[in-house]
Amino acid sequence: FIIELIFIGWAEGRRWADIIKPGCVNTDPIFPNNKLTGTDVGYPGGLWFDPLGWGSGSPAKLKELRTKEIKNGRLAMLAVMGAWFQAIYTGTGPIDNLFAHLADPGHATIFAAFKG
Numbered sequence: 001f002i003i004e005l006i007f008i009g010w011a012e013g014r015r016w017a018d019i020i021k022p023g024c025v026n027t028d029p030i031f032p033n034n035k036l037t038g039t040d041v042g043y044p045g046g047l048w049f050d051p052l053g054w055g056s057g058s059p060a061k062l063k064e065l066r067t068k069e070i071k072n073g074r075l076a077m078l079a080v081m082g083a084w085f086q087a088i089y090t091g092t093g094p095i096d097n098l099f100a101h102l103a104d105p106g107h108a109t110i111f112a113a114f115k116g
Contacts, residue, residue, distance in 0.1 A: 019041060
């Protein structure tokens, strides 16, 4: 968890620096010969961001992929919030609840949890 926070903090710090001073982070920190060109301010890019090249081509395709990325991120946050709520309300984690439901699908449901 701590390592993840460090990496996210590094990425967000670079994004914030690019918002404050556009173009200041266009040099790849690992491979200085790679320069980013044509990227939007505050949006990531570069050698490691799109290794399969799905975003290359038309700007409309890139905009569609960015929209999908945002929507999937929001859906993932909602899923984590659901797992968090489930763990707090039932006192067990999502995996334990899944195994309980698979063992007794007729009674180990969300409705049984709210019934008390």
